[in-house]
Amino acid sequence: MGLTSNKVLALAVVLAVLLFVGTIWLWPRLARRSWKAITGRVGLLLATQIAIFASVGLAANQAFGFYATWADLFGQETAPGLVVDHDPAKGAGPVRVVDTQTVNVPGGSRPTTGGQIQKIEVSGQTSRIASPAYVYLPPEYFQPQYKDRKFPAAVALTGYPGTAEALIKGLHYPQTAHRLSAEGKMQPMIVIMMRPTVAPPRDTECVDIPDGPQTETFFAKDLPAAISDHYRxxxxxxxxxxxxxxxxxxxxxxxxxxxxxxxxxxxxxSAYYKAPIDVTTGDLFHGDKELERRADLMWYLDHMPAPKTSLLVTSSKKGEDNYRDTLKFIDKVKAPTRVSSITLESGGHNFNTWRREIPATLQWMSGRLSGD
Structure with missing residues (x-):
């Protein structure tokens, strides 16, 4: 049974309840001063607490999507992604669809009504990185009157370690996009849901690491090219x-x-603005000071030409560590860059806060993109 399985969570909860009841039931029999009784009391207390902590941990992992598998949890997922070259003559490409699932919305069983979520494998032609992803296709993608239409696309990334599934089950990107589009608040949009951890368990911070994973190249070049080649x-x-x-x-x-x-x-x-260096990232820059400075977005805005793009940043006045840095970031933005913000009165670094921000973010994104 997998780490995110409901059966595993149910088993942990049942075990915790049984141990709690057993502790109460057996406590009078163990109320002696013999070493056996003391050992029994200590053992029951420890087992009960471990079972309770395991239940809480499994529930939190399901809610927030920290780890996808047992190997991921215990740091055993160390093999880098490998790219398999496909022969274009055989119809293969950089995107391979491995599964489909319905969207959890009314009428979701029909793609023309609910859209569809496709699980894919993306192979990076330049970066040589392969990574799984989920693609939400809106209902219009399957409707005959839109068969020749191209759609805008948004890549949605989790935090670290995170799981792509959490963007569906925890942050509800497909359901939110479907609802907002149906209400006329945003245009139909394709959403590609991924974790930024493309070389697990390492946190590469979307950096092209010297002699290491070329993560920035994967997201900046390979991913848009692969998706555009496969989807409209x-x-x-x-x-x-x-x-x-x-x-x-x-x-x-x-x-x-x-x-x-x-x-x-x-x-x-709830972004930060400079790549951290810690045990999860390792040495990202290998002494390359220019690469390190470019990864600091505050430095970049101060020293490099202002890019022609639109930015949105979010924070909370209470509960977020990035509030002051976010104000500094906004102040550094210069034309032709455009910047917008969402500031909550209070909110933590968690799914509940992001669920409050995602609807407005998708509407903002929709207003700045086009399918043409």
Whole structure:
């Protein structure tokens, strides 16, 4: 049974309840001063607490999508992504659809009504990185009257470690996009949902690491080219946006700032503005000071030409660590860059806060992109 399985969570909860009841039931029998009784009391208390913590941890992981598998949790997922070259003559390409699922909306069983979510494998032609993703296709994509229409696309990125599934189950990107489009508040849009961790378990911070994973190249060049080749999406910056939370938010802003010719808009929800260096990232820059400075978005806005792109940043006056930095970032933006913001009175660095910001973010993104 997988780490995110409901059966695993149910089993942990049942075990915790049984141990709690058993502790109460057996406590009078263990109320002696013998070493056996003391060992029994200690053992029951420890087992009960471990079971309770495991239940809470599994529930939190399902809600927030920190880890996808047991191997991911225990740091055993170390193999880098590999690219398999496909023969174009056989109809293969950089995108391979491996599964489809319905969207959890009324009428979701019919693609023409609810749209569809496709699980894909993306192979980077330049970066040599392969990564899974989920693609939400709106209902219009399947309707005959739109068969020749191209749609704008937004890449949605999780934080670190995160799972792509959390963007569907926890942050509800497909459901929100479907509802807003049905209400006429945004245009139909394709959403590509991914984790920025394309070389797990390493947190590459969307950096082209010297002699390492070329993550920025994957997201800036390979991903838009692969999706445009497979789906009805244009190849211009005005056709593409990128949204992310936390680490994904930093990546989203950096991709829009560094690559305005690829992304016409970037939205960072609870983003930070400089790539951290810690045990999860390792040495990202290998002594390359220019690469390190470019990864600092504050430095970039001060020293590099202002990119022609649109940016959205979010924070909360209470509960977020990035509030002051976000104000500084906004103050540094110069034309032709456009910047917008969402500021909540209070909100933490969590899914509940981002769910409050995603509807307005999608509407903002829709207003800055086009399918043509």
């Amino acid at each position: 999406v244009g190849v211009k910056a005005q056709n593409w946006g990128v949204i992310g939370d936390s680490t994904g938010g930093y990546c989203a802003l950096k991709l829009a700032v560094h690559h305005p010719g690829a992304y016409g808009a970037g939205a960072g929800l």
